[in-house]
Every structure is written in C-alpha cells, then in structure tokens.
Amino acid sequence: MSTFVRGNKDLIRAINRNLILNTVRRHGALSRTQITEISRLSVGAVSQITNELLTDQWLLQSGEGDYTGGRRQTLLRLNPAAGCAVGVKLMERRIVCALTDLESRVLRYFDTPMPPEQDPSLIAAALADAVETTVASSGVERGKLLGIGIGLAGVSSPQTGVVHYSPFFGWRDVPLADLVRVRLHLPVYMENDVNTLTLSEMLFGAGRHIDNFAVVTIGRGIGMGLVVNQQLYQGATGGMGELGHITFDPAGPLCTCGKRGCLEAFAADPAVIAYVRHSRSALDAPRTLDDVIALANGGDALARAALARSGEILGIGLATVVNLLCPSLLIVSGEGVTAGDYRIAPMLEALRTHTFNGLLDDVQVIVEPTDDQAWARGAASIVISKVFESPLIEAGATA
Amino acid sequence: MSTFVRGNKDLIRAINRNLILNTVRRHGALSRTQITEISRLSVGAVSQITNELLTDQWLLQSGEGDYTGGRRQTLLRLNPAAGCAVGVKLMERRIVCALTDLESRVLRYFDTPMPPEQDPSLIAAALADAVETTVASSGVERGKLLGIGIGLAGVSSPQTGVVHYSPFFGWRDVPLADLVRVRLHLPVYMENDVNTLTLSEMLFGAGRHIDNFAVVTIGRGIGMGLVVNQQLYQGATGGMGELGHITFDPAGPLCTCGKRGCLEAFAADPAVIAYVRHSRSALDAPRTLDDVIALANGGDALARAALARSGEILGIGLATVVNLLCPSLLIVSGEGVTAGDYRIAPMLEALRTHTFNGLLDDVQVIVEPTDDQAWARGAASIVISKVFESPLIEAGATA
DNA sequence: AACTAACTTCTTTCACTGAATGAAATAAGT
DNA sequence: ACTTATTTCATTCAGTGAAAGAAGTTAGTT
Secondary structure (H helix, E strand, C coil), X not given: CCCCCCCCHHHHHHHHHHHHHHHHXXXXXXXXXXXXXXXXXXXXXXXXXHHHHHHCCCEEEEEECCCCCCCCCEEEEECHHHXXXXXXXXXXXXXXXXXXXXXXXXXXXEEEECCCCCCHHHHHHHHHHHHHHHHHHHCCCHHHEEEEEEEECCEEECCCCEEEEECCCCEEEECHHHHHHHHHCCCEEEEEHHHHHHHHHHHHCCCCCCCCEEEEEECCCEEEEEEECCEECCCCCCCCCCHHHCECCXXXXXXXXXXXXXXXXHHCHHHHHHHHHHCCCCCCCCCCHHHHHHHHHCCXXXXXXXXXXXXXXXXXXXXXXXXXXXXXXXXXXXXXXXXXXXXXXXXXXXXHHCCCCCHHHHCEEEECCCCHHHHHHHHHHHHHHHXXXXXXXXXXXXX | CCCCCXXXXXXXXXXXXXXXXXXXXXXXXXXXXXXXXHHCCCHHHHHHHHHHHXXXXXXXXXXXXXXXXXXXXXXXXXXXXXXXXXXXXXXXXEEEEEEEECCCCEEEEEEEECCCCCCHHHHHHHHHHHHHHHHHHHCCCHHHEEEEEEEECCEEECCCCEEEXXXXXXXXXXXXXXXXXXXXXXXXXXXXXXXXXXXXXXXXXXXXXXXXXXXXXXXXXXXXXXXXXXXXXXXXCCCCCCHHHCECCCCCCECCCCCECEHHHHHCHHHHHHHHHHCCCCCCCCCCHHHHHHHHHCCCHHHHHHHHHHHHHHHHHHHHHHHHHCCCEEEEECHHHHHCHHHHHHHHHHHHHCCCCCHHXXXXXXXXXXXXXXXXXXXXXXXXXXHHCCCCCCCCCEX
C-alpha cells in the first residue's frame, strides 16, 4: 500500500536538491549554467542550491570550462568522498566486505572466514565486527559511513529486514537487519544476493540509464534480478527471481528444493559436473566446473555435450524471461559464464530459437562473469542508491 | 530514460490536488476535516483546494455527517460525472466500445461489426466513428470526454502509440493512436488487450490496493499482465506477457507462432479441442471449448483427460510466473476458465506442485471469467487511471 | 414553549514563511 | 568593449497554523 506524498516547500527543496545532485552525477563535471539548462530550473534556484551543496561538501569545484567568449564556467562535480557505504556479502563460511565511495569505487576490501556458526546474533555480531574492521582499516572517517548493505542467498524482505529463509544457516524469519543495526547504529539495508548484483548493474554497470532489464546469474544455482522502471523489483515478500526453480520438465530429476525437473537440476553447474562424473572413473572425474571446461577444451566429447546441453536449457530459461518480461537488456552473469563457447554459444542459440516472434530484436544480451567483490560492491550500492533516490519514493529502510 | 521532475509551486499544487482527489476516491464521502487528517495537509490548504475542486465540479457536496458535538461536517465526494472515457476493444471483425464514468461504471455499451478490412486508416476511421456513435447515443456531453483507450491483441507500444504487430490485421508498425487522435482530437492511449484487463483489475477489481500482482488470461491464447509497485508493467517496447509462447517442451508440436512446444500449443483452448477431435468421427467432434466441457460433463473420459492435461500444463505455466515474480495476487481469467473443475482443479494442483518452497503461501489465487465488456471497460480505465495518476509520473500518452 | 448562553466542532480567513522565478546587477574572463 | 557566468533581489504564490467565524446541540432560564 503505497502512501501518497504531500507537497510543500520542504518537498520542493528536496526534489530540486536531489535533481541537481543526480544531474551532476549523470553528466560529470558541469557548470551552474549547464545545470540550469539540463534541469530546467531557474538560474536563481541553481545558484542557491549548488552553493548549499558546496558548503555541505556534496559538490566540489573542479576547474574551469573552455573559453567561450566571456567569463569562464566554474565546473562542479560530485564529491565521491562525501559519504561511503559498506556492502557485505554473507556466505556460509565467509564474510566479504567492500567499502565504497559514492561512485561505488571500492576503497577497501575485507574478506574474513567465519566459524561454522548458525546462531543469528553471533553472526550479526561477526558481521558488525567485520564492518567496523573494514572502516577502521580504510582510514575513512566513521562519520562518513551512510549505511550498510547486506546481500545473502535465500528469501528475505528488504522492507522489514527479515530473512525469511536462508539455505546456508537454516534460518526462518530472522530479523537480521535489526540485529546488525543495534550494533552499528546505522541504516541497514538487506537484499537477496542476486538483487545486489542487479542493483550494481543498474547503477554502475551495463544497466545504467536503462529502464527495464534482467540479470540472470548462473553458478551453483540460477537466479534472476529485475529492474522495472528504473527500480529494483522486489516481489511481494522479497521472494522472487527463482528462475532456477521453474519447472523445465515435470518428469525430470529431483531437485535440491524437493520439486521435480527444475531448470537448476538440469542446467546449473552441479548438474553439468554430475553428468560428466557418472561416466568416468573416480580418478579422473571432474570436481568443479573448471575441470569440465578443461576436459572440453582437451577434446572430451562428453564434457562438450554436457556443457552444450546445459547451455541449451539455460537458453530456454532465458527465453522464458524474455517472453514474459521483454526487457531491453539481459545480463547473464555469475561464475558459470566462464564456461566459454561450449556452453554460452548453445545458450544464445537456444535463446534465439525459443523467443517469441521478433521480441528479441530489441533486447541486448550481455554475458559477463563476476566475482565476490562485485557482489559485495552491489550490496554497498544499495545504500548509495538510497542516498540518491528521489524524495518522492518512500524510503524502505530499517533506519 | 525517465526524466526527473522539477519542483515548483505548480507541482506542489498539482500534487496536493491529486492527493485530495485520490483520498476522496479511496475513502468515499469525506468531510474537509477528515481529508485534513488523512492527507496530513493543513486545514488551510484543504479548504482552498476542496473549494477549487467544487467549483471545477470534480467534487460534490453529499449531505452532512453525524452529530459529534459541534458543527456538522459537510461531506464531499467524487463527482463520477466530472468526466468520462471510451474504451475500445478492437477485434478481427468487431469493435466493442464502452463509455464509462470516473468510477468505471459503464454508461453506454456499443458493439458493431466491421467489414473484413485491413487498411489501418480505414480501421482507424471505423474506430473513431464507433466512438462518436457511442458518445452521441449516451447523452453525455462530448466535452466531458477525457480520452480514448484502445485494447488490442498483439505487440504495441503504449509510449508511442504504434502497433508493432497485430495478428488480426497483419500490421507491422502502424501508428494507430495517431490515426485515431487526428480524427477525434482527444488523448488516445493504447495497450495490449491483456493489459487493459489487468488495469481494470488494478483499479476496480481484486487488485485494488495491491502493489504487485499478475493477471493470466486463458482462451484462444494465453496472456499475462503485470502490476509492479502499483504500476502496469509495460516492458521495453510494449511487447510482453507472452506467457503462451514460453517453451514448455522444445520437442513439442509446432505453434502458430512458428516456434515449437509453446505453452499455448499444449494448453490453450484450441489445443484442447484438437486433442478431442482427433479421436472422434467428424459428426460428433467438438468445435468449441463448450462442446468439450459438455462432453466431459456427460462422462466422456477423453474430454476429461484433455481438460485435465491442459489444466496441469497451465498450472506449470502459472508456477513459472509465481517462481519468477512472486506476486501477492494471481488472477486467472479469460473465456477459458469457464471449463470448470475438470480443467481448473488440476491447474491449481499443478501450480502448487511446481511452485518453489513455500513461495505460494503468500500468494492469493483468484479464478474468474470475463467477457468482452470487461475488456472494453478495462480499456476505458486506462484513461481514468491517467486522470488520477500522480503528476510525478510522466504521462505516457499520445496527447 | 421560547429564548439564551455555553459549548463543541467544522470551515474559512489571514498574516507569515520560504522556495522558485527571472530580470538586473555584478564578476570575470578575452 | 564585449561576452558569458554567476549572484542578487524584488516578486509571486502555495502551504502553514493560529485565530476568527459559522453552524450546530444542549442545558438552563424565563
């Protein structure tokens, strides 16, 4: 139930401050005159607000413009150091933190193991410690920290900050955001891990300035993130994007989730590895996807077939996404896309074959691998995105 | 590329006018004091704006409130006759028009056949004529007409008003909205037909006040409409919701779209009918879905099996929607849901079976049939929704 | 029964605030 | 002298909230 916004002077100011901030963020260094033209605000308003933003250190002077016949323009740009955020990727046995500035540049990266622990408050404490260590060792003022973003696998609600289900820790309805917040006294945002990556693409990656796009991750599982009207789609309760668990064949093998014939059970990395292992002696059986790729590169027909079949089925899954949602951009990412042409070429081929009637013509497809740092950076960008979010959108933080 | 909004006094006024209008629309008859409480606006602002809306005839006085110890409240309510809209469902051989008031009540319904014509400008002319006839015969002032909404099958772009592909007329990139607009001199909005129904559900049906939901229509084809954050999702180019053309079995039969194994080729009404016809003499072979249902009711095992199989596959399609998008509500509609328990029960069963891990717990499922009037009413509600839309959202009309 | 005073609540009025606006003034260069 | 960038400033107007005004009921009095 979205609440309506009430209009008053404060709102106007907030809108225009935000407008100028975003204008500068988008276009880089701009003069006040250029801001006036782009934002369509009056010169007076731009003058007053930019000077306010300069005193608040949100903007910086950055040299002068070219000579165009009169007084030179004073160029203004965003101060990336005006604030920072820590993004956390929480995994089964590791906590990965990334401290970024406003432009999402990683200033400090911190990767620490975690004891095999399941108790929510102990994990929250470990997480808060990792964040404090990251900040302390970075040299950045603690006061500049705008908030924390946490990304973790499973189903969680960003609105309430509750983890409804975590496959790693076996949690049910754990208020993780609250547990961390009371330790750090900062706004804490939480997201599905795929969504953090999606946000990162939306803000700083290929999805910049694109209204509607989808991110599909391939690895141990298959996930999906969705951007709709420049906003991250979060489903009703945060549970969404279970692309890996759509039914591919109702008569197929049992999946880890208990259902039969999930896409994941056919086409995710473990399925590919298992497929090759079955017909091999225990000695030279592949243990990781990289092993399979090595075999395929070495000419192994079975490994090539396994990768090709996985690719084809993934392509059908991607086609389902395109048919249902028709995004302008489809980003395929995750550890699994390193598998090279043996997997990716059949995937793109199947995507084309199974997409409805010319729908793909307007869809750009990008394949790119990721690493842990990208995920953590994405988690940090949740916080950054809130900072630049229009005041018209209700803030959904646990602040 | 969404443009940012600039804040000024006009915007404030527009926001608050809209806020009050929507407050009254939601809550029914309200006094100024009550509006003040709900909208959190100051008494002064409410007084001024409501009086402005009264002079503009957008609001009406509607009696007095109960005695609460002092002066009685003057109740205000929305004037449903402040404006009206015509919704058009454009079909292969018929034009169906519905003239509705602001509360989406149908004031006039007009159904007229169309010659087997394909030329865009002739069809646009016929459409404009049908609209004029509808308005003239309704007795409503022409000046009250706020706009036209057109719903038609195929792929069209609401932003530009261009029909990219129409299965009925074989069109490619026809600027239908423009063709109609120059004849009527009114804003013309266009949508996929399923989206018009979705909008109708969002504004006046089961989807009222629900942020995220999906509408799936079953009939000759299988379509889907999506509401995200209280907004209709329109994909990148308007082409979306092709649930009927996701691949169910890559080795399946050829679909009308040219692909193999589409959901539609397995589970839409024509597939059910064909399935039963094959094993019957030409004489008592069913020609419509109703024939099949009659056979099933009469005890025919084959008809029952055909319906059950169709239902099961539909259920898998619905599960795909839930797995990917996790809406709070799923509305199943269209002519095909009249098929009763032989089809619907297996469908719901399959939906449950193929949905990921408790994701369905929070999803409400509603099955309800529709008729042509509902579609046309939905098309009209596009216009109505624009009228009440927040001024913060860029209007995407061909106005 | 008629009238009045007291009281309560709803609605309007009005002085005030502050943000955008745009013209004019000022600054800063060639 | 000229051009362009930026600031200043009087003006406008929407929201704010206190106070005034309007409109009703109740209780007490005549």
